[in-house]
Amino acid sequence: MASLSVFIAVLVLLACTSAYAEVEYALFEKWIAEYNIDLQLEKPDKLWPVWKENAEFVFHQNSLGLSYKLALNEFTHLTPKDRTGGSKIMVSPDTSPANFHGIGPLPPSVNWRNKGGVTPVENQGQCGTTAAFATVDSVASFGFVETGQLKMPSVEEYIDCCLNGSCDGSVFSVMGFDCIAKMGGLACEPDYPMNGNHTCKSNEVRPCVVIKGGSQVMPKGDEMALAAALVKQPIAVGIDASHLSFQMYSSGIYYEPSCSSVKLDHAVLLVGYGTENGDDYWLIKNSWGSSWGIDGYMMMSRNKNNNCGIATAAIFPTN
Template identity: 30%
Template structure:
């Protein structure tokens, strides 16, 4: 990968940014809370005065513990956050590459090798606890693994500017053709030529991002142009995803579900048994939590009463007083809100608008109700057994790989899909294998023109992306 290209905003959301971090740079607008609660992680910009200190400290500790002959330096900053916890806890993900300086040398400037095969680049996660008033720093965690290179190209300076000989963006006939095809396919209309030019630049950056996500994936997934390819990382994060899901202090404790009576069969799909409604579309609204819960209740109602109803997500968006409508919510709150309201209307009686409005719930139109809710165990085999026995499950995950997903079984590197930075709620409808690769079948809420007819397939068996962390279901007696 080009070291200089890290200045390009990328939507990899690699470690702590959930789907929306920069793969090769930190961006210019990220110095704000990731979650919003006091003490929550805050993204760092490169100008943060503490970042260089932490990078130097992490480099020093890495090189002291390494058996390599040459000094390694940070060649790319992938993501960085800080959190105030009796000091400052830094979490940084970087690429480290070989320099031409041996450890025994006293040189102050160490250039990177120009030959890609000598770089031996690694992706490393460092957690550092710094107590400024005591003048102490502690390395809490170091985890490294070989980097996956797409188009190796290295310069001697991290801040090397793009070549002046690079062809202007507007001269790329192929790019313009792709963008035009994208606009036609997804019915994109922009308000001015200036806005269209801006979206073209974002589209170009996102193509590069999708390529890098593709190079990092360990499964059979294909990534590329999707309906979200003209959105910046900030737009995607703020309008589609749900950062409230990572605010563990806000979660209500649900009573544990009774374990499944029998072991999980080899595969199961509730779509084949009539318990899953058609794929819906949350639009430009962070209401995935409502779609996840409603999908679960639709399945539970079908299993208890034999009728598959399309129930109203908009009722939750409007009438759930605890959650934040299009700005996110929690399934545990949604279950409680439905119990307090007395039930759910159908989609026909209370249709979806994709924005919060006044609560228009009518008790006389209640078509389904719930009695309580339960939390599932966190072992994937037990989740599969419970699902096969009891119906589709409301779950949440780190949506790192989802913005540019097109098809196949997605398997992001675990280091880039942190299981506790969950930011999207979905519906688990089944599981199985493709060519020997185990997967979860996930009903998304981004329309049928997303992924595989609206579905996302995620590798199963390693608690990937936190898929096991927040599994729940309504209970209908």
């Protein structure tokens, strides 16, 4: 990334000169090399228009002094719709949302990653079922809370056996957790790896993370209740990730005034909260690989009217 940073600095210096376009294309070529873009599949003349527009957006946003920074990354050649696939996140109705009010004062911060209760960041690649990754991540963290041991349950088993092998669509569902409970839990990833066959083989493996109960849905839009629940365990949440600012996020506390709190298109694992320089934030784990954001994580605005809908669709497993 150092080479890209140098070129970005040069672009800023040359922005008003005739050499700008030449240097910008040189940065594009550096990006191709840095991210090992397969030119047999991705032709530069096809990538360049979107990449150029996105790169210029990054430079402009970073000049505004916002609470967060953007950076060129492996998604610079994609539109947000290309990245998310236009998914819609929904939580199936629950008549009795969790009640976490009146449980006493909350700690000033929570970070399940620092406690060792969060599995490593994965890259969902072409799999559009972001809710599957968030659901399985929540199961892994629930297992840690229950036993003190962190294991990596199989996303493939969940897709094969609870989503009928479909890698499309993103629905948080109490039925999804009920499905896991009926299987007794999920096998570990090494015992049930990603294979693309999408044929359920749960009867051939033993669960390494046991789930006996179902799930609990959080009340919509209640950030205080969400924080109280997060003290107990990490939580799968739906968010609006449809903005280019989210796609190109690099660091800082993300606040997007254009975000919707209703139209959600992505799912992540909520692993912590805190305050930095007087600004409250949520800490989320994404599934776009560790090169995105802060090693695969993002700090999102907290207590700002449910920005990006982080408290709209939240669900966690129970026993």
